[in-house]
Amino acid sequence: MADIFDVVADATRRDILRVLHERSEAGDAESSVSQLVATLELSQPTVSKHLKVLRESGLVTVREEGQRRYYRIEPRPLEAVEDWLLPLTAAIKAPEEEADAVVGLSSDARDFAGAVGRAFADTIDRVRPRRRR
Numbered sequence: 609m610a611d612i613f614d615v616v617a618d619a620t621r622r623d624i625l626r627v628l629h630e631r632s633e634a635g636d637a638e639s640s641v642s643q644l645v646a647t648l649e650l651s652q653p654t655v656s657k658h659l660k661v662l663r664e665s666g667l668v669t670v671r672e673e674g675q676r677r678y679y680r681i682e683p684r685p686l687e688a689v690e691d692w693l694l695p696l697t698a699a700i701k702a703p704e705e706e707a708d709a710v711v712g713l714s715s716d717a718r719d720f721a722g723a724v725g726r727a728f729a730d731t732i733d734r735v736r737p738r739r740r741r
Contacts (some may be wrong), residue, residue: 615665622660623648625667629682638671638678675733 616622627647631639639647644655657680662668671678707726 612665612667612685615661615667616689618658618661619660620648620650620654621667624658624662625681628668628679629683632681638680640676640678644679647682726728 616625624644626627627644628639631643633721634717641652641655644659645652648655659668659670659677663670663679667682669682671680691699
């Protein structure tokens with residue numbers, strides 16, 4: 609199985625995932641290859657090649673109905689990307705964004721909010737690894 613980062617590194621595969629996600633959000637849980645071809649304006653062999661990689665990585669599932677294949681996004685494998693990315697984005701958060709969030713709060717309220725935030729972060733760190741078992 610390919611590394612999830614290699615899979616999502618390809619722009620065409622990200623476009624396919626985006627389309628599947630958008631269609632899912634709009635109520636169309638599945639998309640046929642021909643729908644993806646029409647939406648992305650790519651050739652059928654190109655879409656099929658990328659769908660194979662996405663399927664092998666677990667990012668999409670397929671349902672066969674006769675000659676047709678219907679694909680659905682499966683976002684669970686993206687948790688590895690999220691787990692890697694979230695700490696990085698939190699580390700580069702601008703100090704002024706943090707300051708804006710506490711404007712107007714009393715010193716006691718800021719201290720309380722900080723304590724709650726730390727407790728929440730600690731809890732998430734302890735719970736997240738267990739969730740994957």
